[in-house]
Amino acid sequence: MSLLQVENLCIDFESSGGLVRAVENFNIRIDHGSFHGIIGESGAGKSLAVLAIMGLIKENSIISADHLSLEGQDLLTMNENTRRKLVYQAMSIIFQEPQTSLNPCFTIAFQMIETLKAHGIHTSSQRKTKVRQLLKDVGLNNIQSILKSYPHQLTTGMQQRVMIAIALACDPLLLIADEPTTSLDMSEKFQIMDLLTTLVEQRNMSLILISHDFTLLAEKTDQLTVMYCGQIIESGPTKELINSPGHPYTNALLQSLPTSWNDLPKSQVPTLKGSTPSLYHLPVGCYLGPRCPQASAKCVVPPKLQRNSTHHVRCHFPMNRDDLLTEKLVSTS
Ligand code: SF4
Numbered sequence: 001m002s003l004l005q006v007e008n009l010c011i012d013f014e015s016s017g018g019l020v021r022a023v024e025n026f027n028i029r030i031d032h033g034s035f036h037g038i039i040g041e042s043g044a045g046k047s048l049a050v051l052a053i054m055g056l057i058k059e060n061s062i063i064s065a066d067h068l069s070l071e072g073q074d075l076l077t078m079n080e081n082t083r084r085k086l087v088y089q090a091m092s093i094i095f096q097e098p099q100t101s102l103n104p105c106f107t108i109a110f111q112m113i114e115t116l117k118a119h120g121i122h123t124s125s126q127r128k129t130k131v132r133q134l135l136k137d138v139g140l141n142n143i144q145s146i147l148k149s150y151p152h153q154l155t156t157g158m159q160q161r162v163m164i165a166i167a168l169a170c171d172p173l174l175l176i177a178d179e180p181t182t183s184l185d186m187s188e189k190f191q192i193m194d195l196l197t198t199l200v201e202q203r204n205m206s207l208i209l210i211s212h213d214f215t216l217l218a219e220k221t222d223q224l225t226v227m228y229c230g231q232i233i234e235s236g237p238t239k240e241l242i243n244s245p246g247h248p249y250t251n252a253l254l255q256s257l258p259t260s261w262n263d264l265p266k267s268q269v270p271t272l273k274g275s276t277p278s279l280y281h282l283p284v285g286c287y288l289g290p291r292c293p294q295a296s297a298k299c300v301v302p303p304k305l306q307r308n309s310t311h312h313v314r315c316h317f318p319m320n321r322d323d324l325l326t327e328k329l330v331s332t333s
Contacts (some may be wrong), residue, residue, distance in 0.1 A: 236311020
């Protein structure tokens with residue numbers, strides 16, 4: 001049984017210009033112990049999809065799905081209170097900016113104790129012991145001083161560790177990390193990612209890691225979903241997808257990674273022409289059409305997400321390993 005299974009999740013927002021579809025037929029299956037990455041540009045729908053799964057989007061939105069289950073329990077048919085209780089015990093999320101996630105008006109001790117109260121740890125001594133243990137688990141020292149501190153008195157790296165400690169308070173089965181290292185410097189970024197993956201392994205959790213960073217996802221995940229304009233355009237095992245991308249957009253993302261820092265001043269990083277379209281004015285047919293180097297007349301028909309030899313690709317003309325080798329030979333000749 002999967003830990004989390006989502007089929008055909010759609011999210012529409014009401015706006016003055018009518019309904020806007022921000023996420024279209026999103027599918028994901030998270031097994032126990034798996035590390036799943038979601039990559040895409042800002043506005044691609046990656047964070048929205050997980051927020052909708054957790055029931056954290058309400059205003060002006062219409063959310064629908066064919067299937068949404070957590071530990072085999074159907075979230076679509078249960079009442080709001082039961083769903084909230086189940087989701088908040090099994091799933092936790094860490095956001096990208098700890099500065100805006102922590103409340104600047106309260107000490108770290110107060111914020112952590114309140115979280116534990118909300119998760120049903122009722123005795124004061126149990127809460128105090130658990131708070132200290134959680135801060136220790138995320139690698140913080142001088143715990144007494146941290147507990148008395150307000151968020152602004154800690155470094156961003158320390159704040160993010162506190163956020164991770166708060167996310168672990170309910171002993172979740174699934175941890176969602178939404179760009180957890182965006183506001184951190186390079187050395188803190190690697191420390192926080194190593195900490196996260198170690199904690200996920202030690203506690204037998206599963207991880208959904210949302211990021212713009214292909215290198216990070218390649219290293220830390222075993223399944224990958226690529227999104228563009230609210231659609232999944234490619235998904236499958238991370239290694240397969242990176243070794244043999246089937247979608248021109250995934251291929252372009254990979255091509256844009258520098259192979260060596262020395263290359264940067266001399267060569268221009270290859271990119272797709274144009275920019276991501278607004279959700280209000282999506283192209284007819286394939287959303288990548290106007291930017292795609294392989295587009296042809298057939299691409300005015302919306303492509304479906306279909307399985308190729310190793311994973312799923314939304315393209316009428318998925319690339320294969322031979323195309324990629326030829327492309328490499330052409331670009332180096
Ligand atoms: S369907 Fe056509 S336009 Fe879309 S990615 Fe494939 S080749 Fe490019």
